[in-house]
Amino acid sequence: MSIGTGTRLGQYEVQDFLGQGAMGVVYRAYHVQLARTGAVKVMQGIAPDADSIARFRREAQAIAQMRHPNILNVFDFGEHEGTPYMIVEYVPGGSLASRMRQGPMDHTSVIDTLTGIARGLDYAHSLGIVHRDVKPANVLLEKDGTPVIADFGLVKLLQSASVSMSGVTTGTPAYMSPEQVTGSPVGPAADRYSLATIAYEMLTGAIPFDGEGVLEVLYAHVHRDPPPPSLRRPDLGRRVDGVILRGLAKEPTQRWESCEAFVTALRQALTGAAAPAVERTVVMAPPLKATRPHPYQSAPAAPPAAVAATRRSHRTRNTILAAAGVLLLLTVLLLGVAALRTPTLALSTNPVQAGDHVVVSATRLPANQAGEVELYSPVQIFPFKSDGSGNMSVDVIIPRDIGAGDHTVRICWNGTCHAQATLHVTAPVALVTPTPSGAPAATQSPQSSASPTAVQRTLALSSSRIKVHTGTMTVKGFHFTPGQTVTLTFIQGSTTNKNVATATAGTDGTFLQTYTIPSTAVVGTAYIRACDASGCAYASLSVTATG
Structure with missing residues (x-):
């Protein structure tokens, strides 16, 4: 028309x-x-x-x-x-896509642009509005470079239009989140994934999955890990890798809690990566010459004229010994102070299973220190920043493909790891259906072994959104241990971790419980955890201003 x-x-x-x-x-x-x-x-x-x-x-x-x-x-x-x-x-200034085609942008311009986009998205998310098609072409630029997000809600309109076919994925393939590709429920985390994709492209000059057909790109969003940005631009460093790869996590709950939190962490990572390394130089005192004769050497008697010199030599020796004593005392004191400042690392849960959440906390860090928690095998990086007292905590989701056994958790900054702990990952406990009484027991051949199927605990929520301050929500759990007490915990970042209700699993392993949102919750992504004595289940949700 x-x-x-x-x-x-x-x-x-x-x-x-x-x-x-x-x-x-x-x-x-x-x-x-x-x-x-x-x-x-x-x-x-x-x-x-x-x-x-x-x-x-x-x-x-x-x-x-x-x-x-x-x-x-x-x-x-x-x-x-x-x-x-x-x-x-x-808006007459063109789009971000046009600006990016003109050539690389410096880090300051990248962060300024991403900050504006992040603020606009977080504002919309606080109103319960999700864009669903965040990409450079939908970011317009004012004459002064201020980014302006366009086409809010238009993808949702096309999705609901009667001309749309059921199950068709809408959005731009290069920037789509995994949940959009699979047709799963879409929330603010989808926009955060798209923003991380834009940041990846602005810093490296390429999208995470490029040079492939549309179907291959869609498959990669769901099943493949993107190459770290530093593989394309080695000057970006590991800290930038950690921030961006968390933004591109497959699971929505593993991504940054807000767009601004993502950009803030990226700014700190870029600043840290650009800071020159400063090495300390320690000035060593020259060695002291020996003033005492060898014990097996006979010293000749000192003539009267040398008595005064001998006394001076004794005074020199005593002075040196006293100085050595003071130096030793200072060394002990310094070592004691250093021991008091040695970072301590703690894990909220140990042992765990794949998919569990663990809060990694540390004390005695430098104040306002930016760094990363590293989980090894496979390597996972979770950025953090300590508070003014040198304390920090970060929520870590154990990868589902991690193997059972001992894994190392470290806290690192400025290219050095300062503390570590061992995390024990156990194999999931299988739920085996007992053989009815009187039935013959099955025999196994020597070549076969039993492989019972583990039933994973799951949660269903009455809504994917809850209103800040006053909202309530009903949770239904499945596959919990019959008769056991189930504790519901509301978790949001490092500020809220509160038990909000308890329930008892019925004979069929299910429970139904309603809880009220904690007063400390804020607008953004959160999740509810339900645990009995044998395991936990998680579900993500959005805290909104309007419910």
């Missing part, structure tokens, strides 16, 4: 054609009374039926209520000859 120059849409008059994309056609328009230029998006991808138009109006109203300097303003919306349109703010 084309709209001719001079056509009036509401109070705006169409001036000229700007471009066409997956969402439809875009025109420049002008509001005469306000002397304001806008952009008209004609949504050709939305079917002109009553249900689709109603969905469009609801989504447009929600988007139009957002007011943020990094989100494109919606001025008006309506229908023209049965086709929905939306009039939005006109």
Whole structure:
């Protein structure tokens, strides 16, 4: 559908054609009374039926209520000859995609741009709005370089439109999260994954999975690990790798708790990577000459004239011994102080199973020290920053592909690891159905061994969202040990880890329990943990301002 120059849409008059994309056609328009230029998006991808138009109006109203300097303003919306349109703010500076095609950006510009995008996304997430198609082409740039996010909610409109086929994945393949690819529920974590992909591309000049067909890219998002950024740009370093790879985690709950937390960690990693290493130089005193004769050497009697010199020699010896004693005492004191400042590392749970959560905490770190927790075999990196008292804690999710046995956890900064602990990972306990009484026991051949199937505990939530301060939620658990007490814990970052309810698993291994959100919870991603004496299950959720 084309709209001719001079056509009036509401109070705006169409001036000229700007471009066409997956969402439809875009025109420049002008509001005469306000002397304001806008952009008209004609949504050709939305079917002109009553249900689709109603969905469009609801989504447009929600988007139009957002007011943020990094989100494109919606001025008006309506229908023209049965086709929905939306009039939005006109940003003349081009897109981030165009800017990135011009060549590499310096680290300061990268962080400034990502900061603006992160603030806009976090604001939208606080209102319960998810973009679903965050990519450089949907980030417009003001003349001063300020990023402005466009096309909020339009992917959701296409997903719900009657012309869309059930199960079709919408979004841009290079920046899509694994849950979008698989058709799983999509929340704020999907936008955070896309933001990490943009950061990867801005720093390395390439997307994480490039040079492949669309189907291969979609498969890679779900099943393959991206190459660390430092493999493409060695100057970025391990700390940048850790920040970005956490942002690209397959599991939504393993990603950063907010977009701004991701960008803050990336800024610190880039600053640390660029800081020159300073080595300390210790000045050593010259060796002292021996002043005492060998015990088996006979010393001649000193003549009267040498008595004074001998006394001076004794005084020198005593002075040296006294100085040595003071030096020894200072050394002992320094070693004691160093021992008091040696970092201590603790694990909240040990042993664990694959998929469990462990809080790694440490004390006696330098104040406000940025570093990383490293879990070995396979290597996983979790960035942290200590507080002003030198304490830190970070939630670590044990990879599901980790092998049973002992694994090393270390805390490192400035290229050196300062403390470590051993984490014991046990094999999952299998639940075996007993053989009915009177039935013959099965015999095994010498070549075969029993391989009982483990049943994993799972949780179902009454909603994927809970309102901050006052919200309640019902949790149903499956495959728990019958008759055992189940403790529900609400966890969010390092600030909230609170038991919120207890339940008893029924004879069928299920429970149903309602809890109230803790007062310390904030808007963002959180998760609920349910544990009995034999194991735990987790489920992620979003804390929102509106419930």
